[in-house]
Amino acid sequence: MTHLQFNLDMDLLKESVMNSNIDAVVRSAIVLVLNEFMEKERDDFLNAAAYERSAERRDYRNGFYDRELTMSIGKLKLKVPRTRNGEFSTSVFEKYARCDQALVLSMLEMVINGVSTRKVTHIVEQLCGESISKSFVSSLTQKLDPIVNDWAKRPLNVMYFPYVFVDAMYIKVREHHRVVSKAVYIATAISEKNKREILGLSVDHVENYESWSQFFQQLKSRGLQSPNLVISDAHLGLQKAIQREFIGTSWQRCNVHFKRNIIETIPKKDSEEFRVMLKRVFEAVTIEDIRKFKDELMTRFSEDNKYEKALGILDEGFEDTIQYMNFPEKIRSH
Numbered sequence: 001m002t003h004l005q006f007n008l009d010m011d012l013l014k015e016s017v018m019n020s021n022i023d024a025v026v027r028s029a030i031v032l033v034l035n036e037f038m039e040k041e042r043d044d045f046l047n048a049a050a051y052e053r054s055a056e057r058r059d060y061r062n063g064f065y066d067r068e069l070t071m072s073i074g075k076l077k078l079k080v081p082r083t084r085n086g087e088f089s090t091s092v093f094e095k096y097a098r099c100d101q102a103l104v105l106s107m108l109e110m111v112i113n114g115v116s117t118r119k120v121t122h123i124v125e126q127l128c129g130e131s132i133s134k135s136f137v138s139s140l141t142q143k144l145d146p147i148v149n150d151w152a153k154r155p156l157n158v159m160y161f162p163y164v165f166v167d168a169m170y171i172k173v174r175e176h177h178r179v180v181s182k183a184v185y186i187a188t189a190i191s192e193k194n195k196r197e198i199l200g201l202s203v204d205h206v207e208n209y210e211s212w213s214q215f216f217q218q219l220k221s222r223g224l225q226s227p228n229l230v231i232s233d234a235h236l237g238l239q240k241a242i243q244r245e246f247i248g249t250s251w252q253r254c255n256v257h258f259k260r261n262i263i264e265t266i267p268k269k270d271s272e273e274f275r276v277m278l279k280r281v282f283e284a285v286t287i288e289d290i291r292k293f294k295d296e297l298m299t300r301f302s303e304d305n306k307y308e309k310a311l312g313i314l315d316e317g318f319e320d321t322i323q324y325m326n327f328p329e330k331i332r333s334h
Contacts, residue, residue, distance in 0.1 A: 042081040059083040157223025161189035209237035216245040233257040252323035265309040
């Protein structure tokens with residue numbers, strides 16, 4: 001196996017990593033994998049590596065041409081190898097469609113967990129449908145490692161993040177020949193320039209106080225300062241971890257989760273008036289109006305047993321959910 005040459009725009013990659021543009025990081029990694037796989041295909045077609053003298057050579061290299069590949073994460077510009085006689089044709093553009101989702105999810109998992117030889121093998125085998133050499137996987141892994149690690153370990157003390165959102169999602173992972181559920185912790189922030197940025201991700205077996213605390217400690221070890229406001233759902237372990245790790249920080253119950261909790265308890269039919277009034281509550285501009293609209297909603301449906309649970313949730317979590325009203329109006333929509 002020959003040494004693989006990577007055609008990667010390092011300035012663009014560095015900018016993407018430093019700006020925590022996770023989509024760009026994943027896209028760069030996918031472009032790297034696809035370009036190197038196509039180069040390997042050309043080597044196999046020619047029966048000769050670059051600059052290699054061989055009696056078995058079928059043809060000669062003739063540079064590359066650019067071609068776009070549309071995937072679920074957008075358009076990728078690939079460098080497609082070509083040969084002098086034009087007989088070589090890559091299989092990438094025929095095969096990518098059936099593994100598009102698996103490829104993107106694998107790359108995202110790599111960003112979260114770090115690059116492993118097993119994961120790269122899985123990605124490329126999804127792409128080409130056949131076994132690949134260990135040397136090829138090893139070479140890819142060495143080049144992907146910095147892309148993932150530089151993003152995941154970048155310092156967070158270069159700017160202040162006044163507003164931080166934290167949430168967990170659950171994914172199915174094959175581990176030791178079993179499929180298990182794992183929690184992916186995600187922290188997103190809004191900078192003082194109102195720019196949204198992903199701070200970090202982490203995977204754990206459970207969602208509890210200890211695991212959330214460890215995640216926050218990792219972010220703080222990279223320089224994250226206590227924000228003005230942390231927004232999350234009402235998970236008790238998460239709330240406790242926020243209070244413990246970010247002294248002096250206000251907590252807001254996530255507006256989206258809160259409204260979903262309320263809507264889930266009301267009838268699907270004949271509830272349009274309730275939904276409209278609830279929407280009006282959280283579209284209010286002043287603190288006086290938001291409390292007024294909430295009281296009007298409570299009064300309007302207080303005698304209707306169908307909305308008893310919804311009103312209970314609204315009343316209990318209302319003050320925690322409107323903490324954003326204590327901040328400038330221009331930032332509230334974020």
